[in-house]
Amino acid sequence: MEDLPDADIPPSPVQPRYHTGRFPNNKAGDGKPRLLLMGQRRSGKSSISSVVFHKLPPSETLYLETTTRIKKESMHSFMDFQVWDFPGHLDYFDPAFDVDNIFDEIGALIWVIDAQDEYLDAIVRLNATILNLQQTYPNINVEVFVHKVDGLSDDFRNEVIQDITQRVMDELSDNGYENAPVSFYSTSIYDHSIFDAFSKVIQKLIPQLPTLEALLDSLCRNCHIEKAYLFDVLSKIYIATDTSPTDIGSYEICSDYIDVVVDVSEIYGWDRGDEEAQARNNENAINDAESLITLEKKSNNYLYLREINKYLALICLMGDDSPADKKPLIDYNVGVFQEALAQVFPRGEK
Amino acid sequence: MNSSRRQKQRKVLLMGKSGAGKSSMRSIVFSNYVAKDVRRLGATIDVEHSNIKFMGNLMLNLWDCGGQDGFVENYLTHQRAHVFGSVAVLIFVFDIESREFAADVVSYSNIIRALSECSPSAKVFCLIHKMDLVQARLRSQLFEERSEYIRAASETFKDTVDFFPTSIWDQSLYKAWTQIIYFLIPNAATIEGLLRQLAEVIDARELILYERTTCLMVTHVTRDEESQNPFTDRFERISSILKTHKQSMAKHTNIPPGSANFAEMQIKTGRFMFFITRLTENTNLAAAIPPSEQVFNAARINIMLARSKFAELDIANKPRPGLQQAFASVSMGNSGEGDGDGRGEDFGV
Structure with missing residues (x-):
């Protein structure tokens, strides 16, 4: 019976049992970029944070309790950040709240709107919040997640997003804010769209993004890689990709691939005690996990994964003109990329 | 029998x-x-x-x-x-x-x-x-x-x-x-016996035989300390992982899920090496081996060489009663040796 995931107890952060694991590091979360999750009650905020940061299966989110107080969660990864999950019923601009304490240092405000519900009230509150923020903290990115779109037909989905965008933008321009940093995403926890949206939110908070993209571009060009993603393994958020057009399909396949590698690593990477110490002394032992999938229908390398540092993995969809016998060359180039990355991103080195 | x-x-x-x-x-x-x-x-x-x-x-x-x-x-x-x-x-x-x-x-x-x-x-x-x-x-x-x-x-x-x-x-x-x-499965014990031999030869920690289309486990061989692996449900977990991955591949490549098979998947880490590859027309073999490139490469070649041996067991295209009889006696012999889990005897019940 223990196979079935436990729905009642919120799962603790994954223990780093496998090689690609990270260590739960319990430093106080001050001074880190903060992501605020806000929105009406029952719009899906806690479900989002459980699915993205705790790997709760989406079907289990039905059992989540209503959040009654602010839940703070730290994520320790390539960069540390905190996610604050706010109960839906609180009024943050009530004088009783320490507004500065909440909005100081935040990187992004994520506003979740339930697309399947009556959303006019939510928009009124969202507008009030944005207007308030524009006066005091104009630099905060406001990211609107039009959530639970899985239940809507494609046409209706677009209509809802358009409508919401229009209403928010109208309100803002009525008040004289023309270029407020507000973006809209359609999301669902039942597919990869929530991860895609989170990736884009977080990419905005990474100052080194242009450099990373340039590095990936040059790697892709030299190795005939179709598409390369730099993933944060734990959260499956991608922090950069090359600048060729992105489609959600290639993100999905890479993300599913990470699942395969992490799951298998968890199963066979258990602590074997003394033998491990022995392996560490062995000079031939490889340090970075790598993985490769070749497809039956194509003779070429199909997917290539390489652990870049403690937190990040590079995943490449190989192009058709990148045959398997070129793999040592690719290995070498990825090594060069790895060194470059270590200079750009000093964090997370072994 | x-x-x-x-x-x-x-x-x-x-x-x-x-x-x-x-x-x-x-x-x-x-x-x-x-x-x-x-x-x-x-x-x-x-x-x-x-x-x-x-x-x-x-x-x-x-x-x-x-x-x-x-x-x-x-x-x-x-x-x-x-x-x-x-x-x-x-x-x-x-x-x-x-x-x-x-x-x-x-x-x-x-x-x-x-x-x-x-x-x-x-x-x-x-x-x-x-x-x-x-x-x-x-x-x-x-x-x-x-x-x-x-x-x-x-x-x-x-x-x-x-x-x-x-x-x-x-x-x-x-x-x-x-x-x-x-x-x-009529000849599970025979397959298991052959798999055990293969595991000894390539020094695998564990070999798992999966059916190709359903990703269901046929049988497995676990050696030495791998039997202490805390994940006792790992066989069906890998089934589920493989199945999910197959779906994902099919979706991306527009190949029907029935034929979106990978030729090989390798995972190498500092703690273990793992690969899964086609063994016979109907089966995939997953192998977990110690983290060493030499062992890894030798294992791959040995599995490739063992393919024909396993293909004989996969008697899809040549139903020969005589051969089946031979299996019956072999499988009896194997269950007699007793590998501890008593699975060989299931068929006698």
């Missing part, structure tokens, strides 16, 4: 109340559906037959029997001999959420009675399904209670009936079906 067990066609009945999840289960295990796609399935009308080629030498003749009362009545009366004759396995699916559990069990015992009349040597598996809908802490208790109640109603199958908690949303489905399939 009972000669009927050597039949290549094995009749498997899938029964249970309407809406219990029989067709959903079948679609996921055998037809490459993902869990969330099964809501597209309609009610099964009468019996849906499917023939599933499994491991080449085993053809499953799966009867998915619609569970509405009218159909069940019909199976039990007009079609009694037709439906319940020469059955190898009955899989009965109970819906854990059913409001009329007592009535379900009454229907179950009617079916059991018909089965013991027409196929007394059949094996019964009861799947308590939709376990995901029960709160986690209540699951095992509820499962035990229900199993005991059903066992009491199992009449002549009381001592042999097996129970599994299942859900299409996790690997418990694969766990149950792996056991069912293992029961049906």
Whole structure:
């Protein structure tokens, strides 16, 4: 019976049992970029944070309790950040709240709107919040997640997003804010769209993004890689990709691939005690996990994964003109990329 | 050894109340559906037959029997001999959420009675399904209670009936079906013996043989300290991982899921190396080996060389009675040696 995931107890952060694991590091979360999750009650905020940061299966989110107080969660990864999950019923601009304490240092405000519900009230509150923020903290990115779109037909989905965008933008321009940093995403926890949206939110908070993209571009060009993603393994958020057009399909396949590698690593990477110490002394032992999938229908390398540092993995969809016998060359180039990355991103080195 | 067990066609009945999840289960295990796609399935009308080629030498003749009362009545009366004759396995699916559990069990015992009349040597598996809908802490208790109640109603199958908690949303489905399939494979002990030899040669920590289309485990060999692996459910977990990955590949490459097979997957880390590759036409072999490039490369070559040996076991295209006889004696010999888990003896029961 223990196979079935436990729905009642919120799962603790994954223990780093496998090689690609990270260590739960319990430093106080001050001074880190903060992501605020806000929105009406029952719009899906806690479900989002459980699915993205705790790997709760989406079907289990039905059992989540209503959040009654602010839940703070730290994520320790390539960069540390905190996610604050706010109960839906609180009024943050009530004088009783320490507004500065909440909005100081935040990187992004994520506003979740339930697309399947009556959303006019939510928009009124969202507008009030944005207007308030524009006066005091104009630099905060406001990211609107039009959530639970899985239940809507494609046409209706677009209509809802358009409508919401229009209403928010109208309100803002009525008040004289023309270029407020507000973006809209359609999301669902039942597919990869929530991860895609989170990736884009977080990419905005990474100052080194242009450099990373340039590095990936040059790697892709030299190795005939179709598409390369730099993933944060734990959260499956991608922090950069090359600048060729992105489609959600290639993100999905890479993300599913990470699942395969992490799951298998968890199963066979258990602590074997003394033998491990022995392996560490062995000079031939490889340090970075790598993985490769070749497809039956194509003779070429199909997917290539390489652990870049403690937190990040590079995943490449190989192009058709990148045959398997070129793999040592690719290995070498990825090594060069790895060194470059270590200079750009000093964090997370072994 | 009972000669009927050597039949290549094995009749498997899938029964249970309407809406219990029989067709959903079948679609996921055998037809490459993902869990969330099964809501597209309609009610099964009468019996849906499917023939599933499994491991080449085993053809499953799966009867998915619609569970509405009218159909069940019909199976039990007009079609009694037709439906319940020469059955190898009955899989009965109970819906854990059913409001009329007592009535379900009454229907179950009617079916059991018909089965013991027409196929007394059949094996019964009861799947308590939709376990995901029960709160986690209540699951095992509820499962035990229900199993005991059903066992009491199992009449002549009381001592042999097996129970599994299942859900299409996790690997418990694969766990149950792996056991069912293992029961049906005629030469499992032979395969296991050969696999063990191979494991010794390539110094593998673990070898797992998977059927290619369903990703169900056929058998496995675990050596030395790998038996202390804390993940005792790893076989069905890998089944589930492989199946999910297959879906994802199919979606991205526009290859139908049935043929979106990878030629090889390698994972190398500092703690272990793992690869999974095609062994025979119908099977994939997963190998977990110590973290060393030399061992890894040698293992790959040895597995490639062993392919023909395993292909002989996969007697899909050349049914030779003499060969089967040979297997029977080998498998007897193997079960005599006794590898501890007593699996070889299953077929003698």
